[in-house]
Amino acid sequence: MAKEKHKMGNPVYPIMFAIGVCHLFNDTLQAVIPAMFPVLELELGLTFTQLGLISFALNIVASLLQPVVGYISDKKPMPYALPLGMMSSFVGMAGLALAPQYWMILVSVIFLGLGSAVFHPEGSRVSFMAAGSKRGLSQSIYQVGGNSGQALAPLISAFILVPLGQKGAALFLVVAAVGIFLLSKISAWYKKQLEEEKLSNRKRTLLSSLPALTKKQIGVALALLMVIIFARSFYVTNMTNFYIFHLMKNYGMTIKEGQLIIFVFLALGAVGTLFGGPMADRMGRRNVIILSMAVPIPLCLLLPYVPVWAIILLLIAIGFFIMLSFSVTVVYAQELVPSKIGTMAGLTVGLAFGMGAIGAVVIGILMDYIGVYTTMIVVSTLPIIGLVALALPKDRKITMSS
Template sequence: MSTGNATHKLGNPVYPIMFAIGLCHLFNDSLQAVIPAMFPVLERDMGLTFTQLGLISFVLNIVASVLQPVVGFISDKKPMPYALPLGMVSSFVGMAGLALAPQYWMILLSVIFLGFGSAIFHPEGSRVSFMAAGSKRGLSQSIYQVGGNSGQALAPLISAFILLPLGQIGAALFLIVAGVGIFLLTKISIWYKKQLEQESLAKKKKTILSSLPELTKKQVGVALTLLLIIIFARSFYVTNMTSFYIFHLKEHYNFPTEKGQLFIFIFLALGAVGTFFGGPMADRLGRKNVILLSIIVPIPFCLILPYVPLFAVVVSLILIGFFIMLSFSVTVVYAQELVPSKIGTMAGLTVGLAFGMGAIGAVVIGILMDHVGVYDTMIIVSTLPLIGLVALWLPKDRKITVQRP
């Protein structure tokens, strides 16, 4: 399952590719972020219920979550360099439909295209990040993931400054983002293809070094299950914050939508910062230690968030956002090192599960809000991070010593 030797020669990082794929991840996830950003507009202009809004998020995320492991599994067997720009083309089509859709069912159809594009991008993008990482595996994954989380963090600003003033048609502005993404991903795909050709010519199969000890298949299965439970708890909670916490701010604190969206931005922006620092911290402190830190620290702040006065809301959002997303890139790398022969599959499974749990969470939260009210729903969701304490039973990893050539 993993190597017993902790010393291994790793290549030099390819920083231009690392940053380029991170930027494209920002583009991809900013397109996804248009969906929750549009919720206040759709509620206002189309009179949609919370359940209908939750179903939109469900369709988007379930398509991405179901297909990501499939794409990762296929690309592990046969890498597909040019799938990256093709995925962005699908997102382009979905965004065009979203901007022009006059009816609810057309919005659902548009988000299917967006979900399909995301499903293709994430496992292949993670593979490119892994290939370009060299000796900086944690840093590379953090750069890649912080791009995505930064894109998601733009959702409140998109809502406040573009969609609320312009309405649904404002989504058409993001066709420019998709177009630039197609161009950059085409360039990255050329590099990706050349790397595959070089490996083929050298007839050299890469050995993936793991920071984990030798594990049996049963131990790997248990560890992977625990990891997926952690991702479930985190994704469910974050979905609540990104898509529905705005309604709590409006109801409980009498916030206008624009002001409330700035509070959501604080949460997401600090989440992006946490994602960036999580990878390098894990390289130094260990994957499991960072995962535990990411779970234990936010719990008390999550529990008190529904009750605190306004001045404490900002502090709580900053601390929760930073720490709860500290392990985002780390869980991907941890899964890849659990099953080092399936880099794409593990990336697709972990990130895909995050989308899937977000999809289920959106529907459940929407139904709860329609039936028990916004405030009681926030109280129920505040307990979710407690589930992440199963991380205590994850196998402990060790630091990899890199032998320089």
């Protein structure tokens, strides 16, 4: 038994990084959607509300199904669901590249949402199984893969979709195909781990850094996490999908110039995600979540009013700090309910998609009715809501077997 504990304490770095790369592929495919918005507005004459509904269709499917997939996989893990999910994304991307009408675009993004819904809970479980004693690091590597994929959206728009148009999305079928191959290999390792656990008659369990809490306290803490995720997701959705129109309308930028500035925000968000997990291992999950919510507040409030040269400086800081807590909120939720790894991953990441979906529609409607600039001012207040993190239960440092 002692030997088995030692085994569980050793991180499996090749799998840890491989699932992070697959998360990069999965979220790169999703990033094609917001990257297409300026192209779709020009080529098909879509309104901001219609663009918001495209984002809604993608994210609401992922949001609603992720907790369901997580719940099912907690009861019966599904190793080969990973490549099957990527196959769904492959179908969606093919449809997106060829869709001549608005309704066909909506159907295509639903396939992408389904693929994402399957990938995220199972991918998070693989990250947990490979983590050993490096829980925060493993989750950060996994999540930074996803956030790096999302960060590619502006570059995809500027260098692929603007020159090639809608059909340029077909290039990303190669990404989906490589993802299917890699996930098949990871699934074989995943299945082997499950077989070894069954033979040794033990399950991997997550050691919690939180004190013993009542069901009511756990419920309140989860509700607070949901509020934090709501504030963060609404804000990031605005920056990813709609901030480009603010830069074009109020600063006279081209699509390419605006997308490169948004890339800075998303790239620093990916860096923040990478740092967040190890920081949380050292200084506590709650402290990192509070830091992530508090620091961006004055910067976000200033952003709509500053000159061009200051935009990049503010976006560097906002992007880094606001995404510092991305992987940490997942781990914190899993430690609140350590017996439900997949469910908590599905709930937290799924909620992020859901809030992004609703946020896209709300922001799109606001931009159509009150204007782009006024909408940016309203959205700048969202991080203030994240200060509810101050009411989260305090966690402590834990030592895992190694």
